[in-house]
Amino acid sequence: MMSDDEQLASLGKALAPVDVDEHVSQQIARRARVDLAHGPSRTRLVLPIAAIVLVASYLAWTIAKLIELLG
Amino acid sequence: MDERGWVDGLRGGDAAAFDAVFGAFRRRLYGYLVRMTRRKDVAEDLLQETFLRLAQHARTLAPDTRLAAYLFTVAHRLVVSWARAQAVRKQLAGDLPDSAEVASSARSPLEAVADSQAQLALERAFAGLAPAYREVALLVGVEGLQPAEVAAILGQRPEAVRQRLARARTQLAAALGEHYSGGRS
DSSP states (O other), rough: OOOOHHHHHHHHHHOOOOOHHHHHHHHHHHHHHHHHOOOOHHHHHHHHHHHHHHHHHHHHHOOOHHHHHHO | OOOHHHHHHHHTOOOOHHHHHHHHHHHHHHHHHHHHHHOHHHHHHHHHHHHHHHHHGGGOOOTTTOHHHHHHHHHHHHHHHHHHHHHHHHHHHTTOOHHHHHHSSSSSSHHOOOOOOOHHHHHHHHHOOHHHHHIIIIIIIIIIOOOHHHHHTTTOOOHHHHHHHHHHHHHHHHGGGGGOOOOOO
């Protein structure tokens, strides 16, 4: 008796092979190679840094206000 | 070059290593994406996004990264995001039939490549599965991943994956009828 995995594997082998168009494939590879060479784009770093600066300055302002009220 | 070599190459920004990985996984990922989305254009977009993410994060890959697990995890997350966006779009559009539904009633890109009645029946049987069952059936049955790996990719418990596999197999057998030969030895 075959297991579920084995039965699904025998069905999977019978499926028609599919592939992406050659032109599209080349386009994807070309774009990805550019990203590989440059690493993550700088805009991807800007947003988290801006968020950290915003949160940190709000915290600093809150602490300063608290000290002002208590002092 | 083995998988470890490819990962080392990717970590160093080596284009040849990327090309090897792209060549090894392009068809597998596209097959998974086109059978999950049933849209050639969407599958191409998600394939591109999967490889762009690999390229963008290549330098931060762990040396022992399993590329199949990594790439199918990215592809799975993209499919989930796409499906959510589709669901929201359908809700906003009310009962109007959208272009995707109209397209799915015609011959799908997969049915076009099926070259026998049995293959056509098989494509339709896979397409008829609920997405959660279709996904495990594709990842285990077509991609040859282990249920434990699939559980990690989907963020599910291995028992849940096993349960889905059993249901997928039962539903495929019911849908295929006379074409079904699984389990006969």
